[in-house]
Amino acid sequence: MARILVIDDEELARFTLREMLEAAGHEVVEAANGNEGTAFQRANPCDIVITDMIMPEKEGLETIVELKGEYPDLKIIAISGGGRTRNLDFLKLAGEFGADRIIIKPFSEEDLIEGLAACLPKA
Numbered sequence: 001m002a003r004i005l006v007i008d009d010e011e012l013a014r015f016t017l018r019e020m021l022e023a024a025g026h027e028v029v030e031a032a033n034g035n036e037g038t039a040f041q042r043a044n045p046c047d048i049v050i051t052d053m054i055m056p057e058k059e060g061l062e063t064i065v066e067l068k069g070e071y072p073d074l075k076i077i078a079i080s081g082g083g084r085t086r087n088l089d090f091l092k093l094a095g096e097f098g099a100d101r102i103i104i105k106p107f108s109e110e111d112l113i114e115g116l117a118a119c120l121p122k123a
Contacts, residue, residue: 002120003027005046007037007063008079009055013105017050020109021116034058038066045071048119053080053090061093068098075119081105 004026006017011032018028029046031037035058037051049067053060064076078094081104091102101115 001025001027002047002116003029004116005029005031005037005041005049006051007031007034007049007055007060008052009033010052013052017112020112023109024113024116026116034060034063034066037063041067041071041074048075048077048116050077050079050116053078053094059090061090061097064094064098075100077101077103077115077119079103079105079107 004021006014006028008014008017009032014030018030021028029040029044031040033055034051037049041049051060051063060078060080064078067074067076076099078091078099080091091104095102100119103111103115
């Protein structure tokens with residue numbers, strides 16, 4: 001079981017991710033943007049961060065760079081549907097700047113759990 005921080009500005013997306021992750025036995029905490037997420041991680045470190053890329057206040061790319069700078073071993077999964085333009089360049093950049101996995105929205109529960117498993121320590 002991992003403690004997972006979900007950062008997404010869409011409440012429904014956070015709810016859906018929480019439901020999938022808790023059903024798989026993980027503990028989930030949430031943040032509505034990158035500023036909240038980085039502050040939460042500093043105060044209450046999680047094992048894995050799942051972050052959306054396009055958000056107000058602090059984008060996912062900034063969040064990834066900041067968190068990886070402070071926590072180099074932190075596993076981060078970047079998710080995005082490309083926003084209104086469906087531009088997925090953010091996900092490519094996320095991988096280049098430290099995201100351990102990238103997942104394109106919409107994704108299935110199986111895709112999420114598979115991506116998460118790749119980031120969990122092997123038992």
